Amino acid sequence: MKILVCISKTPDTTAKIAFTDNNTKFATDGVQWIINPYDEWYALVRALELKEKDPATVLHLVTVGSADTEPIIRKALALGGDEAIRVNADSHDSYYIAAQIAEIARQGQYDLVFTGKETIDYNGSSIGGMVAELLDMPFISLAVKFELAGTTATVTREIEGGEEVAEVNLPMVVSCQKGVAEARIPNMRGIMAARTKPLKVVDPAAAETLTEIVSFTLPPAKAGVKLVPADNPEELVRLLHEEAKII
Amino acid sequence: MSVLIFADQFEGHIKKSSYEALSYGAKLAEMMGTSAEGLVLGTIKDDLSSLGKYGVNKIHHVNDASLDHLDAQQYAAVIADAVKQLQATVVVFSNNLSGKAVAPRLSARLKAGLVAGAVALPDLSNGFVVKKNVFSGKAFAQIAVKTDIKIVALNPNSYSITMVDGTAAINNLTISAGSPRVKITATNKVSGAVPLGEAELVISGGRGLKGPENWGLVEDLANLIGAATACSRAVADAHWRPHHEHVGQTGLAIAPNLYFAIGISGAIQHLAGVNRSKVIVVVNKDPEAPFFKAADYGIVGDAFEVMPKVIEAVRKLKGK
Structure with missing residues (x-):
């Protein structure tokens, strides 16, 4: 069994969101970077669990990014995984990134490709589906449970107002969210081991970009909260009915 | 040349989020001076x-x-x-759970640029530029689609439906569907409840409610106004409520017209999942709760004293 987990670098969930260069670039000054939580907590940890169950499993990580992504991929390796591949390219176009991952997956002949459900910065939810299409593999999005028996996966995915269980034969691509696994904290042995694990850097494959970011904007500031005294909650209901016209 | 809108269905019924996509696609077609056509797959029970x-x-x-x-x-x-076949130049999806599965595949298949999570109609004054949510609702990006065919996946609850008088002509389209490689073995849908992602009104509870036995305060209000119920991460992690009710950065991101939060402090990770709501109401006994900064209306007070009175006032208002 060969598993590839896609790892993305994102700003910390509490990072201040601001833009520079005439609102065309994210302001990275003072920003703490983390592994995209969905990639780390769910995709990577589920892959680790599968490897723990079947130690013959080969587990590789892939990221598409410039050299400053390396601390993040080392952090991911501290949780586990045999080696990492960094495609040396910097892009915000989902198709371009997916094309790079698909190329790595094709060369490595992986049985399973895991992604997080989305990144917390660009919120595209697109990479998994695109990679699956480029590889002509089945794709289950937004998985909340993933079980494997031989080469058949039983995957539970979220649907509107419920869940659906699907059976799929490998190879396949899965995007993972809460429920698939429980977040872990790397231990000292893992952190030490990660320093010497192979981190291969490869040049990007030729691929097009289909979109580009023109500019960013921040949402207008809220007017401020209108507080209603605690001894007069009826006033809140009146405001919601007559002013906000929402109930 | 046309705008093709994928209207997705579940068990034979078109989803509400697809109505928004249809309405959005119709307006876009009008802006482009072309026709708006829907696409429906599978057996349908609706007219x-x-x-x-x-x-x-x-x-x-x-x-x-x-x-x-x-x-x-x-x-x-x-x-x-x-x-x-139809020579469509724009394809519109709802960015609902099926849209998130299908639109990226279509984008890669056609090499057509996708904007996933659109929140407004495209700006056509200089190419095809679509506003989308980024940084988990904390900012927007304007994305230019550079390809001839463009794909837009519209975030649920971000475009108001406009109704017109009219019926659509039905064209039975023959396309070889092949057979699915994914076999569905079970579907567990909470029947009767409003799906959280599609709900216009949401009542949500946090740790301040002290335990699952107190959820009547959330449910009574929700039932009175036809709202869906939600909860914070702490509540889902404590198994007071099912995980599918968890909204926030790591749960479901929603954008209802009303988000009514009871006993939730409003950590930044929670706000990331609800900050696109149109009206936010916060009831919390801590005046320093960060949620008040993001709220439109609020009461600083004990939920156990405040909420029964709110519920009673809504009951009177609704004549129930």
């Missing part, structure tokens, strides 16, 4: 011609039972064929 009231002229229906369940791979292949 498809009535979808004309969302402004589409025509519904193309691939009436093939092998498409009754979502297999993203099969769906993308069929939709790609339809795009080619």
